[in-house]
Amino acid sequence: MIKPINESVVNVFKEKKTFLIMAHQKPDGDAVGSAVALGLGLKQIGKNVDYWMDSKIEKRISFFPEVSNFNQNQYAGQYDAYVFVDCSSYDYAYKPNTSMDNGIKIVIDHHLTNIGYGDVNHIENTSACAELIYRLLVQLGASHENQIAEAVYTGISTDTGGFQYSSMTSDTFDILKELYAYPNRFALLADRLHRTKSYNETKLYGKAIDALTLYADNRLAWIVMDHKTIERFGGMVNVGDDVANIGIGIEGSVIAATVKEHRHGEYKISLRSAEPYPVDVSHIADLHGGGGHQRAAGFNYSGNLDDLKKELVDFLLEKKAEIDACE
Amino acid sequence: MIKPINESVVNVFKEKKTFLIMAHQKPDGDAVGSAVALGLGLKQIGKNVDYWMDSKIEKRISFFPEVSNFNQNQYAGQYDAYVFVDCSSYDYAYKPNTSMDNGIKIVIDHHLTNIGYGDVNHIENTSACAELIYRLLVQLGASHENQIAEAVYTGISTDTGGFQYSSMTSDTFDILKELYAYPNRFALLADRLHRTKSYNETKLYGKAIDALTLYADNRLAWIVMDHKTIERFGGMVNVGDDVANIGIGIEGSVIAATVKEHRHGEYKISLRSAEPYPVDVSHIADLHGGGGHQRAAGFNYSGNLDDLKKELVDFLLEKKAEIDACE
Numbered sequence: 001m002i003k004p005i006n007e008s009v010v011n012v013f014k015e016k017k018t019f020l021i022m023a024h025q026k027p028d029g030d031a032v033g034s035a036v037a038l039g040l041g042l043k044q045i046g047k048n049v050d051y052w053m054d055s056k057i058e059k060r061i062s063f064f065p066e067v068s069n070f071n072q073n074q075y076a077g078q079y080d081a082y083v084f085v086d087c088s089s090y091d092y093a094y095k096p097n098t099s100m101d102n103g104i105k106i107v108i109d110h111h112l113t114n115i116g117y118g119d120v121n122h123i124e125n126t127s128a129c130a131e132l133i134y135r136l137l138v139q140l141g142a143s144h145e146n147q148i149a150e151a152v153y154t155g156i157s158t159d160t161g162g163f164q165y166s167s168m169t170s171d172t173f174d175i176l177k178e179l180y181a182y183p184n185r186f187a188l189l190a191d192r193l194h195r196t197k198s199y200n201e202t203k204l205y206g207k208a209i210d211a212l213t214l215y216a217d218n219r220l221a222w223i224v225m226d227h228k229t230i231e232r233f234g235g236m237v238n239v240g241d242d243v244a245n246i247g248i249g250i251e252g253s254v255i256a257a258t259v260k261e262h263r264h265g266e267y268k269i270s271l272r273s274a275e276p277y278p279v280d281v282s283h284i285a286d287l288h289g290g291g292g293h294q295r296a297a298g299f300n301y302s303g304n305l306d307d308l309k310k311e312l313v314d315f316l317l318e319k320k321a322e323i324d325a326c327e
Numbered sequence: 328m329i330k331p332i333n334e335s336v337v338n339v340f341k342e343k344k345t346f347l348i349m350a351h352q353k354p355d356g357d358a359v360g361s362a363v364a365l366g367l368g369l370k371q372i373g374k375n376v377d378y379w380m381d382s383k384i385e386k387r388i389s390f391f392p393e394v395s396n397f398n399q400n401q402y403a404g405q406y407d408a409y410v411f412v413d414c415s416s417y418d419y420a421y422k423p424n425t426s427m428d429n430g431i432k433i434v435i436d437h438h439l440t441n442i443g444y445g446d447v448n449h450i451e452n453t454s455a456c457a458e459l460i461y462r463l464l465v466q467l468g469a470s471h472e473n474q475i476a477e478a479v480y481t482g483i484s485t486d487t488g489g490f491q492y493s494s495m496t497s498d499t500f501d502i503l504k505e506l507y508a509y510p511n512r513f514a515l516l517a518d519r520l521h522r523t524k525s526y527n528e529t530k531l532y533g534k535a536i537d538a539l540t541l542y543a544d545n546r547l548a549w550i551v552m553d554h555k556t557i558e559r560f561g562g563m564v565n566v567g568d569d570v571a572n573i574g575i576g577i578e579g580s581v582i583a584a585t586v587k588e589h590r591h592g593e594y595k596i597s598l599r600s601a602e603p604y605p606v607d608v609s610h611i612a613d614l615h616g617g618g619g620h621q622r623a624a625g626f627n628y629s630g631n632l633d634d635l636k637k638e639l640v641d642f643l644l645e646k647k648a649e650i651d652a653c654e
Contacts, residue, residue, distance in 0.1 A: 163490045164521070166514035173504035180497045187493035188602050194491070195576045199545070202536055202577055209533025214526060249522045250529055275515050 002178070003171055005108075005136045009122045012106055013140055016080035018048040020103075024087040025054050025094045029061045029158025029193065034085040034108075034129040036066045037151035041133075041142035048075050054094040058238065060193055061154060064147060079103045086110070086129035086155075090117040108132050127167040130155025134175050149179045153186055154193060162194050197239065204233035208243040208258070212250075216313040219254040219323065221247025224305065227261040236260055240270070244296070248274040254323055255279060257312055259305060267301045269308070278322050284315060329505070330498055332435075332463045336449045339433055340467055343407035345375040347430075351414040352381050352421045356388045356485025356520065361412040361435075361456040363393045364478035368460075368469035375402050381421040385565065387520055388481060391474060406430045413437070413456035413482075417444040435459050454494040457482025461502050476506045480513055481520060489521050524566065531560035535570040535585070539577075543640040546581040546650065548574025551632065554588040563587055567597070571623070575601040581650055582606060584639055586632060594628045596635070605649050611642060 004010075013019075021039050023031035032053075039049045053070040082100045087093045088111035107118030110126045126132055130152045137148065152175065160168055163176070180186070197205070204225075211223045223246065230236055236243065240260070247256020256272040269288070271281035273295050282297040290299020301308060316323070331337075340346075348366050350358035359380075366376045380397040409427045414420045415438035434445030437453040453459055457479045464475065479502065487495055490503070507513070524532070531552075538550045550573065557563055563570065567587075574583020583599040596615070598608035600622050609624040617626020628635060643650070 164514060164517040168507060168513070170504045170508045173500045173507055177497045177500035177504060180495060180500055186495070187491060190491040191576075191602060195572075196578055197576055198578050199539075199541060202539065202573065206533050206536025206539075209529055210537065212526075212529065212533075218526070245522075246529065249518075249524055251523055251525050275518060 002135055002138050002174055005132060005139055006120070006122045009106060009108070009120050010136065010139045012081060012104060012120050013042070013047075013136065016047075016104065018050075018075050018079050019081045019083055020050050020052055020075075020079045020096075021083045021085065022052045022087065022093055022095050023054075023085050024092050026056050027054055027086075027094070028058070030128045030130055030155040031086040032057060032061050032064070032067070033151040033153075033155030033158070034133045036064045037130060037133045037137065037148045037155070038083065038085060038108075039069070040066055040145060040148050040151070041137040041140060044142045044145065045140055048078075050075050050079070052094065052096055060196070060238075061158070063192070064151060064154075066147060066151075077102075081106055083108065084118065085133065088114045108136070127165070127169065127172045128156045128159035130159075131172060131175055144178075144182055146182075146184075149182065149184060150186075150189060153179055153184075153189060157190060157193055162190060198234075200233040201239045204230070204236065205239050205242060205246075207233070208239075208246055212246060214250070214253065215309065216316045218250070218252050219316045220309075220312050221250050221253040221256040222259075222309060222312075223247060223257070224259040225261065227264060230260060230262075244270040244272055248272045254316060254319075255281060255312060257309075259301075259308075265302060267305070269299050269301050271297045277326050279316075279319055284312070329462055329465050329501055332459060332466055333447070333449045336433060336435070336447050337463065337466045339408060339431060339447050340369070340374075340463065343374075343431065345377075345402050345405050346408045346410055347377050347379055347402075347406045347423075348410045348412065349379045349414065349420055349422050350381075350412050351419050353383050354381055354413075354421070355385070357455045357457055357482040358413040359384060359388050359391070359394070360478040360480075360482030360485070361460045363391045364457060364460045364464065364475045364482070365410065365412060365435075366396070367393055367472060367475050367478070368464040368467060371469045371472065372467055375405075377402050377406070379421065379423055387523070387565075388485070390519070391478060391481075393474060393478075404429075408433055410435065411445065412460065415441045435463065454492070454496065454499045455483045455486035457486075458499060458502055471505075471509055473509075473511075476509065476511060477513075477516060480506055480511075480516060484517060484520055489517060525561075527560040528566045531557070531563065532566050532569060532573075534560070535566075535573055539573060541577070541580065542636065543643045545577070545579050546643045547636075547639050548577050548580040548583040549586075549636060549639075550574060550584070551586040552588065554591060557587060557589075571597040571599055575599045581643060581646075582608060582639060584635075586628075586635075592629060594632070596626050596628050598624045604653050606643075606646055611639070 051070045083106045105118040107121040110129045114123045134152045254277045258270040260268045273279040273281045280294040282292045285297035285299045288299040378397045410433045432445040434448040437456045441450045461479045571585045581604045585597040587595045600606040600608045607621040609619045612624035612626045615626040
């Protein structure tokens with residue numbers, strides 16, 4: 001049984017005619033997937049839809065035909081409703097400068113930090129915003145359609161590392177079950193979303209593995225990517241996350257630190273901590289003016305790399321008893 | 328709704344008291360997961376269970392406490408029923424030399440090539456044999472238990488590349504939905520099954536990427552791993568599949584060939600073909616006395632590697648029109 005969405009939210013979609021759909025800056029798979037699914041579903045039930053979307057979309061998620069309808073402003077100035085999907089705060093939204101006072105603001109999001117900046121809000125801790133969009137479309141009576149199914153699949157798959165994270169719930173599988181009830185090419189889509197890389201991206205990933213060194217009794221995985229190597233293979237944008245995770249994939253490693261030299265002597269540091277160790281890398285990032293959360297954090301750095309390495313080794317030594325207790 | 332299993336099969340499990348569970352040689356995650364889930368489920372409803380299992384089990388899937396009960400022969404000679412799980416043929420089964428004539432043979436398998444060599448058989452094309460075991464346990468009234476849930480999860484996850492392959496169906500998600508309805512540590516288990524590698528395995532994977540070269544207008548991805556490198560990092564057993572798949576992860580590549588020099592001048596060749604291209608690499612493997620299927624095949628080779636490379640390039644040239652039509 002697909003869980004329902006707040007009735008007040010559903011009713012606004014039923015009552016209003018013309019919608020502007022927005023998402024967060026630098027939209028990821030869940031932002032684009034949620035927007036596309038919602039837009040197509042609304043059009044199906046006779047609504048007018050425009051999208052206001054940041055054009056910086058990764059190649060792997062820009063394959064939806066509906067993306068060509070982004071930023072067409074067909075109904076500019078005539079919106080009854082402004083919809084924010086997968087957007088944890090109003091500031092973080094990619095939105096027009098013009099006033100939105102002529103319409104109602106609707107917020108649909110799965111980030112519990114969202115304060116509910118809309119006139120109506122549905123905020124619920126699901127694996128992906130696309131889950132909420134799917135449930136909304138079921139209630140609106142939008143029929144199954146391939147591009148909607150692929151958009152929902154994309155949102156859930158990209159936000160859960162391909163259905164692997166602990167954010168997956170029975171409700172998520174209820175939705176996947178319905179999506180898979182129709183002929184699909186999800187296996188091909190999964191390859192495109194998670195496994196396909198360019199030759200250069202693959203080579204850069206290999207260079208990162210070559211650079212991997214372990215310290216602190218193999219508890220610290222340390223990777224330094226110098227500026228020249230990064231440039232030679234076309235930059236780390238599309239492999240940054242994969243590279244950051246190499247270290248915590250090593251048996252017994254607790255913290256993975258990736259040092260990217262983005263300019264000579266200037267570094268971006270990515271930290272990851274491995275399950276199930278009780279180590280919060282955001283504490284370290286905070287000390288250096290960065291941020292993040294327990295398992296993933298980052299900061300800018302321009303000091304001596306040996307000092308930074310020593311800091312991480314010392315941090316692990318301090319936590320040694322707690323870490324050993326997890327074995 | 329969880330699909331039922333053949334009533335005749337369910338009844339044999341209800342009627343009989345003492346079972347010997349077997350699977351195929353070199354048991355993988357689905358073989359071990361299916362055996363463990365079935366064994367624990369049967370014990371729960373008061374049955375006697377022994378396991379006859381090949382001890383060559385990969386480390387990543389040997390974590391089940393129940394594995395310590397493999398090959399204990401508590402009820403040797405007293406079996407009412409011999410159960411073969413995930414075992415496509417009688418020859419391929421890892422089984423005792425003694426006669427099985429005193430009991431009934433039960434075959435539960437998801438390989439459609441299985442001729443049904445049991446006295447009762449349930450053969451159905453599911454993502455994993457563990458799906459069938461779960462459905463059987465539901466019908467037998469075995470209650471939910473953590474180790475059973477993790478065994479079923481392991482079977483499905485390892486046979487589907489972590490829920491990614493086209494073998495996933497709505498029925499599979501129905502089962503996952505039930506498994507996730509209870510507190511679980513599946514995210515951690517997924518890491519262990521799919522992402523955790525040793526330092527040496529990771530380094531060897533990096534060496535494989537370093538060795539990657541593209542030919543035939545980037546349609547052929549070619550990796551040669553020499554004997555010395557393979558030995559230096561402790562062998563390819565645990566990364567062989569990951570390495571074989573590197574090439575088809577490259578945008579535009581159609582065939583990935585991995586050459587492993589297992590002795591000086593003697594090679595094991597793994598071939599992969601990428602979705603959605605209409606290329607069947609088992610044809611090439613057949614010509615060299617090997618085998619496999621459309622997307623994955625292999626053979627032994629001791630000839631000149633340049634000749635082999637040319638053969639693959641020529642094969643791709645012949646297929647050029649069909650391949651280009653897929654773009």
